[in-house]
Amino acid sequence: MADIKVPGPDGQFSAYVAEPKATPAPGLLVIQEIFGVNQVMRDLCDQFAARGYVAICPDLFWRLEPDVQITDKTDAEWQKAFDLMGRFDVDQGVEDLKTTLHHLRGMESCSALAGSVGYCLGGKLAYLMATRSDADCNVAYYGVGIDQLVGEASNINRPLLMHMATEDRFVPKDAQQTMLDNLQDHPFVTIYVYEGNDHAFAREGGEHYDPQAAELANKRTLDFLRQHLT
Structure with a gap:
């Protein structure tokens, strides 16, 4: 587990990487929530690495404020997170993710296959x-x-899972x-609906964490x- 630098066309940015014991292994791009590459995202990377994936979580707010790591525990942190999200350029973020995906695939520990998993803002980016x-x-x-991006669905030609x-x-x-x-009728899309659950139901320790729904998802x-990916 380490913080690395990913070179990109607009400059380098940081990313957290967790690797499994056995490599080469499939790669997994873990996409942050609005709180940056915080402990929640790092723990997720570690968990995916324990499952056999080379997990990397890039800092997508680096143009706004590099290395943001905040929590969901205080109003001030929520306000900062919303401010960052409001100023975040989604298109640039996708380009940074594509750059990170290319970097991931070039790592010696990564095999040819690599996918992504994202949460909240990261869900949109996934x-x-x-x-x-x-x-x-x-x-x-x-x-x-x-919902504002469904017009792009015709471009999907690889499997997509949505919670x-x-x-x-x-x-x-x-x-x-x-x-x-x-x-829901797209041949490459699978959508699971969780009745009665609120946003971030899978964020362990969060206000709306639901252990049963999280375990299922x-x-x-x-x-x-x-x-x-195998």
Whole structure:
């Protein structure tokens, strides 16, 4: 487990990397929430590494404030997170993710296959990795704003798994319906709906953490990754 620098066309940015004991192994791009590459994201990388993946989580806020690591525990941190998200350039973020994916595939510890998994803001970006990159598969947990991007769905030609919470305070019911209407019949898209759950139900220690729903979603994710990255 280490922090590294990823070279990109606009400059280098940091990323956290966790590697499994046995390599080469499939690669997994872990995409941050609005709180930066914090302990939650680092723990997720460690957990995926323990499952046999080379996991890398790049700092996507580096142009705004490098190396942000905040939590969801105080109002001040929430306000900072919302400010960063409001100023974040999604298109640049996708390009940084594509750069990181290329870097990941070039690592000696990584085999030929590599996918992505993202949470919250990262869920939206995982969807965009499905529409704009050659990642081998992608997983989106409660992605925000995907309803405004369903027009890109025709570009999806690799498996995409989506986890949607019916009571997501950041994804209104009409937005959820737009996503279902436009994506659930797509041949490469699988959507699981979690009744009664709120946003970030899989964030361990979070306000809306639901152990049962999280366990189910995480099992589905691991089964999906095992199917498409081995």
